[in-house]
Amino acid sequence: MTRTAERVSPAASERRAPAPPARGARRRRRFREGLEGWGFVIPALVIVLGLSIFPAVWAFFLSLQKWNGFSPAESVGLANYQGMVTDTELQDAVLHTVLYVVLFVPTSVGLGLFLAVALNRRIRFIGLYRTAIFVPFVASAAVTGILTTYLFNPQFGLVNNALRVLGLPQQGWLEDQSQAMVVITIMSLWGQAAFTTVIYLAALQDTPVELLEAARIDGANRWQSFWSVVWPQLAPVTVFVGIWQMVGAIQLFDLVYTTTRGGPLNATQTVVYYLWQTAFQKLQFGYGSAVAYGIFAVTLLATIGVVLYSRRTRIEAF
Amino acid sequence: MTTLDQPTRARRRMRLPFSGWHLLLAPVAVLFAIPFLQMFLASVSPKSEINRFPPHFIPSFLSLDGYAKLFDESQILLWLLNTVIVAAAAIVSHLVLCSLAGYGFARLKFPGRNFGFFAVLATIMIPTQLLMIPTYIVFSRIGLIDTLGAAIVPWLASAFGIFLMRQFFLSLPAELEEAALIDGCTRLQVFFRIILPLAKPALATLAIFTLLNSWNDLVWPLIAINNDHAFTLQLGLANFQGTRRTDWSQLMAGNVVATLPLIVFFLFAQKHFVATMTFSGLKG
Numbered sequence: 001m002t003r004t005a006e007r008v009s010p011a012a013s014e015r016r017a018p019a020p021p022a023r024g025a026r027r028r029r030r031f032r033e034g035l036e037g038w039g040f041v042i043p044a045l046v047i048v049l050g051l052s053i054f055p056a057v058w059a060f061f062l063s064l065q066k067w068n069g070f071s072p073a074e075s076v077g078l079a080n081y082q083g084m085v086t087d088t089e090l091q092d093a094v095l096h097t098v099l100y101v102v103l104f105v106p107t108s109v110g111l112g113l114f115l116a117v118a119l120n121r122r123i124r125f126i127g128l129y130r131t132a133i134f135v136p137f138v139a140s141a142a143v144t145g146i147l148t149t150y151l152f153n154p155q156f157g158l159v160n161n162a163l164r165v166l167g168l169p170q171q172g173w174l175e176d177q178s179q180a181m182v183v184i185t186i187m188s189l190w191g192q193a194a195f196t197t198v199i200y201l202a203a204l205q206d207t208p209v210e211l212l213e214a215a216r217i218d219g220a221n222r223w224q225s226f227w228s229v230v231w232p233q234l235a236p237v238t239v240f241v242g243i244w245q246m247v248g249a250i251q252l253f254d255l256v257y258t259t260t261r262g263g264p265l266n267a268t269q270t271v272v273y274y275l276w277q278t279a280f281q282k283l284q285f286g287y288g289s290a291v292a293y294g295i296f297a298v299t300l301l302a303t304i305g306v307v308l309y310s311r312r313t314r315i316e317a318f
Numbered sequence: 319m320t321t322l323d324q325p326t327r328a329r330r331r332m333r334l335p336f337s338g339w340h341l342l343l344a345p346v347a348v349l350f351a352i353p354f355l356q357m358f359l360a361s362v363s364p365k366s367e368i369n370r371f372p373p374h375f376i377p378s379f380l381s382l383d384g385y386a387k388l389f390d391e392s393q394i395l396l397w398l399l400n401t402v403i404v405a406a407a408a409i410v411s412h413l414v415l416c417s418l419a420g421y422g423f424a425r426l427k428f429p430g431r432n433f434g435f436f437a438v439l440a441t442i443m444i445p446t447q448l449l450m451i452p453t454y455i456v457f458s459r460i461g462l463i464d465t466l467g468a469a470i471v472p473w474l475a476s477a478f479g480i481f482l483m484r485q486f487f488l489s490l491p492a493e494l495e496e497a498a499l500i501d502g503c504t505r506l507q508v509f510f511r512i513i514l515p516l517a518k519p520a521l522a523t524l525a526i527f528t529l530l531n532s533w534n535d536l537v538w539p540l541i542a543i544n545n546d547h548a549f550t551l552q553l554g555l556a557n558f559q560g561t562r563r564t565d566w567s568q569l570m571a572g573n574v575v576a577t578l579p580l581i582v583f584f585l586f587a588q589k590h591f592v593a594t595m596t597f598s599g600l601k602g
Contacts, residue, residue: 036505037428044419044475045434051472052441055452062451069455115346123337125344131588132347135354137595138580140534142552143573146559147353150360150566156373158356164372190353198595251445254536258556272447279451280541292448299445 063289073286080290090291092266093274096181100270101249103185108245109238111189112196117226119197120204137194145258148187149174174260177267184255184268192248196241203237204230239310243303250299271295354581361385361570368566384567391568393546394575397554400466401533401576404550408473408532409525415475416524417517420483421509425495435484441477446537454541468542469550473532479524482597486520487513519593526587526594533580551576 063080067073084090119130139147151158152173160170174180207230215225253272256262262269262277272295279288356375360368364381367374388394422428423435453472454463462468490513498508514521539553546554555572562568584591 033426034428037422037426037431040422040426040505040509041419041431041434044415044480045438047415047471047475048438048441048477048480051453052444052449052477053437055449055456056444058452059448118339118343118346121337121339123339125340129343129347131585132351134588134592135581135584136350137591138530138534138584139354139577140552141536142534142555142559143357143577144353146555146569146573147357149559150570151353151356156369158352158373158375161372187353190350193350195595195598198592202596247445251447257536257540258559275447276450276537276541280454285451285455289448289451292445292451296445296448300443 059289059292062286063293065286067285068283069285076286080287081294083287084290084294089266089269090271090274093269093271096266096268097250097252097270097272099181100185100252101246103181104188104249105242105245107185108189108192108196109242111193112200112241113234113238115193115197116200116204120201133197134194136191139191141254142258144187144191145255148183148255148259152183175264177264180260180264180268184252184259187259188252188255192245196245199237199241200234203234207233235310239306243306246302246306247299250295250302354577357570357573357577360566361574363567365567369564381567384565384571387565387568388571388575392554392558392572393549394551394554394572396547397549397551398575400469400549401551403466404469404473405529405532407470409528411474412476412479412524412528413521416479417483417514417521418509419475419480420485421487421513423480424484424487425492426505435480438477438480442481450537450541457542463542464545464548465543466548469532469535469539469548472538473528473535476528478527478598482524482527483517483520486517490516519590522587522590523594523597526590527598529583530580530594 064075064077065073066076066080115133119126119133152160154160154170154172154175157173159173163170171179173183211229211233212225215229220228251272252270253276256268256270256273257276260268262273271291275288275291275295278284278291359376361384362380362382363374363377363384364379365383367377423431423438457463457468457471462471494512494516495508498512499505503511534552535550536552536556539550540556543549543553546557549557555569555576558572559569
């Protein structure tokens, strides 16, 4: 703010000096500046808001209707939301999603922390290790899906073969109802470990060295100084990364589509997968929109919940 | 032997001491490398070996049958071209529009600026699932469905891009522009001649962010494109997987075509990729 004031003042005093019509000129200039500002932001603003706020509002009105996109829409009030309460398929999908969140969020945060601590040192080959762990970040869901079905193929996949060599029993993996979500979690971790690791690495490098030295002088070993000095310093990052991974996990769709398509026996049918089927296969646009609002509400509540909890435990994450 | 020994010993002294962390990091790195290694090896495996038990991780001879069949039986080159078009359009548009808007929000004073920026930030909270149905309806009304345009339009600009560029421009000293403005340059001249050349690191971050997202996007093309002339690589691969479930060398060859450009780019610009990941983590 002060910068702009400095910038305006010399020019303004120049103008004010010679003539009385200064006020009109200034108003014109301010008008021109306003136009200029809007000119800079308007193209991006129209696209971003046009593709988010406008459809989000429309989705709410759709959620109060019954409509398949062709026949005239029928207004049904809150029936779609009431329908969600008794929809057992949706409830199963919620359970599968919760299972994935519970499997994925703690492991991805823990793995990120562990890898960041391991990679945060100057030793030989460290660049090679980092590259190996970070490269999978570029793998798309389609590519990961094909890799997953091959690696975890029960007959000739690499994973079962490794188990065979170790003398362990063969598993059904994606074809086994109780294991399919575990496989999806493992491959999600493979692709996304880079993200949590990079965030924790950045945070570790910000940890003040003096604190660690003080702890060492006080006689703490490495393990103690990590848990009593570094870990509390990382708490805000942990809260943030946890929320971030949770929001992503609630929205799991891609990898389910490219591996199991919701199977076996709906064991990996997540809420977003169910939403996609409802809206784009059964063409229930109204009910689909209601489910989408449900996801939005849950995501928002979960985020607020985590933030409040971290506030109460005095972690300044936001 | 003794003559060879001396330089090695000298070099060994230069080395960093052996660390116990190697025992941990080396196996982890190998585990992380296996899926991509498997992908490359399986793509050049002969058909006779790929579905055999026990499996051959390393093929006994090199076979390009998978690639030959892939180029023969699918439109992979067209899908690749489509993906390149989508990513290029998304990157160019993102760089231009988001840097303009980011500069406007960071440096220019105009009524409604704070409200506009707040609205942009608020959209980050909206999950994409909420937008799919109305966007699909709008796109089908205006005839974008089943065209490449449907894959491009959602990536023309993003709240993340605007936010990133704004944060960067806020960190630049304002004196640079003031001098140029007093010398009679217009705002646009200042922006293109003075500000943008300084913004290369932020633009690189934004370009990588847009490249990864537009190149790898699956959900939206899946909804909006049903015509295989407008398929992107990801959509083509996902469809292909449904129809060629057991033709692994062909599927893996497709995977290589879709991933190799990104892997090569990652190896050359790892620093910028890491910066992109770090920043996308800081936006919350």
